[in-house]
Amino acid sequence: MMARWRLCKLSHIRTGFFDRFRAGIVGGLTISLTGLLWVYLVRLAKSVDLDRHDDIAGEYVLGVLDHADRQAFSRLIATDAGVQHQVAAWTDRLTPILDRIAETPAPASVWQAIDASIGAAPKDRMHNEGGWLDMSPGITAKFLRVDPITGERTALYRLAAGAGFDPHHHDSAEECLVMEGAVLVGGKIYEAGDYVCEPAGSSHDRLSSTHGAMLLLHWCAVPAGNAAQA
Helix, strand or coil: CHHHHHHHHHHHHHHHHHHHHHHHHHHHHHHHHHHHHHHHHHHHHHHHHHHHHHHHHHHHHHCCCCHHHHHHHHHHHHHCHHHHHHHHHHHHHHHHHHHCCCCCCCCHHHHHHHHHHHCCCCCCCCCCCCCCEEEECCEEEEEEEECCCCCEEEEEEEECCCCEECCEECCCCEEEEEEEEEEEECCEEEECCCEEEECCCCEECCEECCCCEEEEEEEECCCCCCCCCC
């Protein structure tokens, strides 16, 4: 009788031990699964956020964002390396497509109709008139004169420290006067008061400014020969 009682007690102790052991495993798994689920949800949220930023980066490169959204996204680009990478990736994707599309300038008659509907451009512009447009990260421009018939444009370009223009080709001549600061082009530094003219058909290296600059540019957006088309 005593031996049977001891056997039952030992069985009860073992059963209780294994029950607690199994409960511990299940509890640990529950905690582990909860932790994994939390990590997954955090990563999913970040992924969704990056996807959302990627969509906006594409719209930023295409130039279809409204002014307020473009301003806000420009500020984000300045501080977020991931978003900077997304903008660069979209630029790389879209630039080859744009290169394959031939420019089709509007007939002069269309520009004449537009000019007639909005009135002639003012002959002067005071320093506090007109607004600055975001052209690319760190670069803003104020257009002083735009001739819709010939395509001639005169504008002030303001470059923040470290900003610049990538290497590009000039279909028409472009004149540049450095108003403030200094810019570096092809290893040569141009300071305030310096003037340079890039002839039609020329290309140049990246133009950049270490500490910021203000440029006065004059160029023609319509290549010679196309402006006269009616």
